[in-house]
Amino acid sequence: MNAVEPQAQDLRQFISGNEAVAQAARDANVKVAAAYPGTPSTEILEYVSNFPDIYSEWSINEKVSLEVAIGASLAGSRALCAMKHVGMNVASDAFMTQTLIGAIGGLVIVVADDVGLSSSQNEQDSRYWGRFAHLPVLEPSDAQEAYDMTRAAFGLSEQYEVPVIVRLTTRICHVKGVVINSEPESHTSAGFKKDPSRFVMVPGNAKNRIPMMMERDKVLKAFAEETELNRIEEGSDKRVGFVTSGAAYYHVKESFPDAPVIKLGFSCPAPIEKIRSFAEGVEKLVVIEEVEPLLETELRAAGVDVYGKDIVPKIGEMAPAVITPKVSKLIGETIAEAELIPTQQVFPRPPTMCVACPHLGIYYCLSHVKNTIISGDIGCYTLGAGHPWNALDTTISMGASLSVAQGLDKGRAESDENKNVLAVIGDSTFLHMGMQGLLDITYNKGNVTILLLDNRAVGMTGGQDAPSSGLNLHKEETMQVDFRKLCEALGVKPERIHEVNPYEMPVLFKALRQEVKIKEPSVIITNQPCVLTERYSKMPPLKVDMDKCTGCANCLDVGCPAILVDRRETVVKPNGKEKELAFVNIDTAACTGCNLCTKPCAPDAIIPAYNVTNIDAVEIK
Amino acid sequence: MNTEVTNILVVGIGGQGVMTAADILATTALSLGYDVKKTEVAGMAQRGGVVTSHVRFGPKVYSPAIKPGDADLMLAFEPAEALRWCSHLKDEGQAMVNTFAQEPPVVSIGLFDYPENPIGKIREMGVNLHDLDAGTAAIELGDRRLINSIMLGAISDQLPFPAEQLEENLLNRFRHKGEEIVALNQKAFDLGRKAYA
Numbered sequence: 103m104n105a106v107e108p109q110a111q112d113l114r115q116f117i118s119g120n121e122a123v124a125q126a127a128r129d130a131n132v133k134v135a136a137a138y139p140g141t142p143s144t145e146i147l148e149y150v151s152n153f154p155d156i157y158s159e160w161s162i163n164e165k166v167s168l169e170v171a172i173g174a175s176l177a178g179s180r181a182l183c184a185m186k187h188v189g190m191n192v193a194s195d196a197f198m199t200q201t202l203i204g205a206i207g208g209l210v211i212v213v214a215d216d217v218g219l220s221s222s223q224n225e226q227d228s229r230y231w232g233r234f235a236h237l238p239v240l241e242p243s244d245a246q247e248a249y250d251m252t253r254a255a256f257g258l259s260e261q262y263e264v265p266v267i268v269r270l271t272t273r274i275c276h277v278k279g280v281v282i283n284s285e286p287e288s289h290t291s292a293g294f295k296k297d298p299s300r301f302v303m304v305p306g307n308a309k310n311r312i313p314m315m316m317e318r319d320k321v322l323k324a325f326a327e328e329t330e331l332n333r334i335e336e337g338s339d340k341r342v343g344f345v346t347s348g349a350a351y352y353h354v355k356e357s358f359p360d361a362p363v364i365k366l367g368f369s370c371p372a373p374i375e376k377i378r379s380f381a382e383g384v385e386k387l388v389v390i391e392e393v394e395p396l397l398e399t400e401l402r403a404a405g406v407d408v409y410g411k412d413i414v415p416k417i418g419e420m421a422p423a424v425i426t427p428k429v430s431k432l433i434g435e436t437i438a439e440a441e442l443i444p445t446q447q448v449f450p451r452p453p454t455m456c457v458a459c460p461h462l463g464i465y466y467c468l469s470h471v472k473n474t475i476i477s478g479d480i481g482c483y484t485l486g487a488g489h490p491w492n493a494l495d496t497t498i499s500m501g502a503s504l505s506v507a508q509g510l511d512k513g514r515a516e517s518d519e520n521k522n523v524l525a526v527i528g529d530s531t532f533l534h535m536g537m538q539g540l541l542d543i544t545y546n547k548g549n550v551t552i553l554l555l556d557n558r559a560v561g562m563t564g565g566q567d568a569p570s571s572g573l574n575l576h577k578e579e580t581m582q583v584d585f586r587k588l589c590e591a592l593g594v595k596p597e598r599i600h601e602v603n604p605y606e607m608p609v610l611f612k613a614l615r616q617e618v619k620i621k622e623p624s625v626i627i628t629n630q631p632c633v634l635t636e637r638y639s640k641m642p643p644l645k646v647d648m649d650k651c652t653g654c655a656n657c658l659d660v661g662c663p664a665i666l667v668d669r670r671e672t673v674v675k676p677n678g679k680e681k682e683l684a685f686v687n688i689d690t691a692a693c694t695g696c697n698l699c700t701k702p703c704a705p706d707a708i709i710p711a712y713n714v715t716n717i718d719a720v721e722i723k
Numbered sequence: 724m725n726t727e728v729t730n731i732l733v734v735g736i737g738g739q740g741v742m743t744a745a746d747i748l749a750t751t752a753l754s755l756g757y758d759v760k761k762t763e764v765a766g767m768a769q770r771g772g773v774v775t776s777h778v779r780f781g782p783k784v785y786s787p788a789i790k791p792g793d794a795d796l797m798l799a800f801e802p803a804e805a806l807r808w809c810s811h812l813k814d815e816g817q818a819m820v821n822t823f824a825q826e827p828p829v830v831s832i833g834l835f836d837y838p839e840n841p842i843g844k845i846r847e848m849g850v851n852l853h854d855l856d857a858g859t860a861a862i863e864l865g866d867r868r869l870i871n872s873i874m875l876g877a878i879s880d881q882l883p884f885p886a887e888q889l890e891e892n893l894l895n896r897f898r899h900k901g902e903e904i905v906a907l908n909q910k911a912f913d914l915g916r917k918a919y920a
Contacts, residue, residue, distance in 0.1 A: 278762075
């Protein structure tokens with residue numbers, strides 16, 4: 103069969119939006135790039151780290167990453183920082199003032215919204231930040247535009263001396279498409295030039311910058327009306343015209359290919375007049391945006407008649423299957439009910455902890471400690487809220503486990519007098535925003551038992567490095583945080599700090615039982631590496647001796663996904679009560695021999711899968 | 724030339740190579756000059772979650788996601804996942820399903836039931852379904868991850884481009900890992916292809 107004519111074949115790359123942003127940073131001659139990992143933005147810095155001409159780092163948190171980028175911009179160089187939507191909340195303190203200073207070298211903030219919450223604690227629309235801070239927001243619709251608009255953002259940032267947001271969504275970050283790069287440009291820093299009235303934001307100086315920001319608003323507004331980043335696509339079917347941006351643009355094109363569209367690449371400030379005149383050429387105007395009714399509200403305020411979230415959902419992706427029926431109904435078109443295969447109800451596959459994860463032993467212990475309120479945090483260990491442990495009572499934001507625990511302790515009711523308040527936090531989350539909470543607890547004489555799960559990685563986003571790993575973004579050796587010393591410095595008594603191997607469950611249990619009884623802050627640090635990282639070494643796998651298994655099911659409380667129930671039986675005990683037995687099997691190909699499941703197995707039915715003499719024959723990677 | 728957009732849905736669970744298979748399909752289409760988009764939902768792939776990958780190619784592709792009822796071909800690496808996603812298939816759509824079942828812990832511990840005869844159920848709905856036990860075949864070849872190449876081999880004659888194009892792209896991906904790995908994947912691909920020649 104004949105394919106389409108190859109065009110500039112060798113220049114066509116098939117890359118994700120995240121990789122496209124990284125390549126744009128390279129081709130825009132960015133000097134500094136910084137980020138903290140967070141789905142769906144993580145890969146941007148991982149790709150940037152491949153380009154030796156860019157200084158790139160995993161920062162401690164998003165505020166730090168933005169401030170590093172700000173510093174580089176003030177030094178006159180081009181700088182980029184990337185984060186997920188909730189990271190922007192952390193960075194917002196610096197962000198809201200930097201807009202008054204503006205940018206010297208191009209300053210681009212890439213914010214990735216997790217529309218549909220595939221891996222986040224909330225759904226946020228980062229386009230609001232543009233309005234809040236009076237600065238431009240660019241919205242690419244695919245990987246090619248992620249490249250082009252990141253390039254354009256640096257130019258705009260320097261032209262208007264303003265930080266620029268490039269707003270991505272999961273469907274831009276993780277969708278691969280065809281990308282062709284444009285000619286790289288060079289950028290030379292003019293060097294840091296002292297300008298205290300602009301760079302030192304004390305009230306007297308900041309006050310003077312606000313009118314300048316208002317002037318900038320006007321200039322940007324005029325630019326929005328004329329830029330080709332906001333384009334009108336004519337269409338033959340004028341019953342409905344669309345205002346759209348980002349990933350939603352392609353959903354609209356897919357659903358209504360013949361409808362006129364005004365596509366906003368430069369969506370803040372919005373080109374209201376351009377949209378107003380576009381509206382005159384269509385019977386009905388519909389705004390399709392992800393996710394809040396933002397443009398819609400601005401258009402209504404400007405007196406433009408629009409439909410929007412009154413007909414389409416206020417949450418999640420504006421996928422073709424979502425918008426097609428709603429908009430068709432609006433224009434009085436009945437779409438023939440296609441004879442679809444009915445959706446089938448199938449069991450869920452919720453995320454599980456990994457086989458042999460060191461957190462398994464910790465949650466086994468936590469689920470067996472009575473009378474607890476367990477304040478959790480953001481990371482793999484959030485999964486401890488699920489079956490079979492049910493050992494996590496709160497999760498809010500990065501680092502909140504400690505400060506929320508302090509509040510749970512201080513605010514406890516009389517009826518909770520005997521409850522033990524615990525906090526569970528991972529190494530990287532602790533360094534991101536948890537240290538302050540610990541200092542608050544020690545300073546204010548709180549009574550919280552803290553489990554600091556140090557697996558030396560940012561596990562949930564794929565095992566990235568952090569100051570706890572001793573390696574940087576480039577896998578170069580660097581300092582490694584000593585958590586014992588750090589906790590001591592933050593005011594925890596040395597005798598209240600324990601370092602425990604989480605695979606040694608009896609030791610962990612003992613430390614936990616002892617510390618919850620003591621009415622002062624204590625920290626139990628667990629010290630085994632994430633199984634997804636190279637530090638973890640597998641051991642020979644285990645199997646179940648079927649003749650010895652009594653069906654007690656205690657091993658299932660560990661929650662390891664390699665332990666599977668083979669068969670169930672109901673037996674009648676001597677006292678006449680029925681008991682459910684579950685005889686288990688171990689998926690030997692998945693098991694890495696951590697031995698956690700052997701601990702609760704009374705009949706010692708879990709044994710090595712292979713003779714030790716035979717071990718060379720076992721594939722261990 | 725095929726003026727329509729071809730929609731291939733690849734489904735399975737974390738660790739099975741769903742995303743790699745989709746990537747190989749996508750890069751093959753790219754090498755033939757098509758416009759291609761590929762999107763994934765794999766939030767928790769490393770933790771046993773459901774993985775779906777949408778591959779769309781044609782002269783011009785807009786939305787990266789395949790609408791329910793729009794998939795030409797579904798490549799399912801697990802039978803219950805095939806059942807979960809079969810509503811994405813077109814009326815005359817085809818499914819290629821690995822019969823090797825993988826129960827998640829929530830089924831194993833009794834919170835949910837594994838569907839009875841998922842493949843039979845999909846056939847009852849009128850889907851043109853082919854099945855093969857790629858799981859066992861891969862284990863026999865010595866590596867579970869070969870499911871991937873077996874499944875690609877199995878659909879290689881159902882695509883709007885020659886099987887050899889797919890094969891070449893598949894093998895190129897493994898070249899840097901040495902001839903032994905290439906030969907093993909070649910074997911897996913052939914095995915799958917012969918099963919549905």
